[in-house]
Amino acid sequence: xxxxxxxxxxxxxxxxxxxxxxxxxxxxxxxxxxxxxxxxxxxxxxxxxxxxxxxxxxxxxxxxxxxxxxxxxxxxxxxxxxxxxxxxxxxxxxxxxxxxxxxxxxxxxxxxxxxxxxxxxxxxxxxxxxxxxxxxxxxxxxxxxxxxxxxxxxxxxxxxxxxxxxxxxxxxxxxxxxxxxxxxxxxxxxxxxxxxxxxxxxxxxxxxxxxxxxxxxxxxxxxxxxxxxxx
Numbered sequence: 001x002x003x004x005x006x007x008x009x010x011x012x013x014x015x016x017x018x019x020x021x022x023x024x025x026x027x028x029x030x031x032x033x034x035x036x037x038x039x040x041x042x043x044x045x046x047x048x049x050x051x052x053x054x055x056x057x058x059x060x061x062x063x064x065x066x067x068x069x070x071x072x073x074x075x076x077x078x079x080x081x082x083x084x085x086x087x088x089x090x091x092x093x094x095x096x097x098x099x100x101x102x103x104x105x106x107x108x109x110x111x112x113x114x115x116x117x118x119x120x121x122x123x124x125x126x127x128x129x130x131x132x133x134x135x136x137x138x139x140x141x142x143x144x145x146x147x148x149x150x151x152x153x154x155x156x157x158x159x160x161x162x163x164x165x166x167x168x169x170x171x172x173x174x175x176x177x178x179x180x181x182x183x184x185x186x187x188x189x190x191x192x193x194x195x196x197x198x199x200x201x202x203x204x205x206x207x208x209x210x211x212x213x214x215x216x217x218x219x220x221x222x223x224x225x226x227x228x229x230x231x
Contacts, residue, residue, distance in 0.1 A: 007042050007060075009125065011167050012179045015040070018082065019171035022066060025091050027173065031068040031098070033109050035172035038064050043164030046135040048143055050156050056132050068094045072103040115176040124182035128163045128211035135161050138187065138217045145221035146191045153225045155192035157201055162186050163211065185211045189221050193228040200231035 019036045026034035042060040046053065067076045068091065075098030079090040143159040163185045171177035188205035204223035206215040 007040050007165060007167055007181075008127065009167075009181055011040060012169065012181065015167060015169040016171070016177050016179050018064075019169050019177055022064065022087055022091065023171060023173055025087055026066070026068050026095070029088075029091055029095055030070070031091075031095060031173075032071055033069040033173045035067050035109060036064065036170065038062075038169045039166060040168075041164060041166035043162060044130060044132065044135055045160065045162040045164075046132065046139055047158055047160040048136065048139045048156075049158050051140065051143065051147075053136055053140075054158070056136065058132075064090065066090055066094050068098050069108055070095070070098045072105060072107050073098045073101045074104065074107040075099070075101055109172050109174060112174040112176075115172075115174050116178060119178050119180075122180070124180060124209055125165065126183045126210040127165045128183070128185050130163055130211070135163070142187060142189050142217040142221040143191075145218035146189055146225040147221075149222045149225035150193070150229045152193045152195045152229050153191050154194045155199075157190035157192055157203075159189040159221070160187070183209050185209070185214060187214055187217060187220055189224040191221075191224045191228045193225070193231065195229075200228055202227035202231055 015038050019038055022036045023034050040062045044058050046056045048054060063078060063080050065078045075094040077090045077094035079086050139159045139161045143156050147153055165183040167181040169179035186207040190203040192199055192201045204220050206220055208214050
């Protein structure tokens with residue numbers, strides 16, 4: 001990511017600028033209308049099973065989706081590159097597709113009068129500064145609580161903790177550009193109960209945009225165990 005390194009509200013002005021540059025490039029190449037979506041995401045995910053760490057994954061992605069119109073003809077292309085050459089080539093590819101596409105009377109942007117004039121802050125962004133070691137500790141603690149709930153809980157089918165955050169921007173040739181950041185955190189636990197020669201699996205989980213609002217890890221593990229035993 002050459003121009004936008006950080007993920008968070010501080011990245012939004014650069015994302016909006018990139019959207020505008022792509023729209024300008026589409027016009028320069030001859031598109032009659034254009035819409036662009038940009039996303040940046042990063043996240044940490046870890047899973048444990050039977051008191052052992054199975055995976056620790058960190059991801060970071062960026063993508064540009066470009067849809068162009070030549071009259072009632074539509075073409076789309078995408079790229080992960082943010083450089084000027086990559087953008088020019090992607091716009092050209094979308095334009096070539098549009099010029100060879102069949103006309104569609106319903107193709108095109110929504111009417112300009114429908115574009116939002118005020119975009120409220122929905123308070124979607126609450127990043128979680130969580131290290132891989134801390135994530136593993138929470139996942140193992142959740143599973144341990146499940147094992148301690150009932151002697152019939154003898155196997156685990158996986159406990160996963162994930163935290164992701166991202167920023168998105170959308171703009172079109174009507175002059176609309178909007179952007180926002182969001183976060184998503186989750187913890188899930190799947191346990192297996194055994195009794196009288198039978199095995200039953202069940203789970204429990206919680207998801208929140210705010211890490212502090214997630215249910216306690218131990219309570220998630222206990223609830224997963226209780227549900228498995230109840231089966």
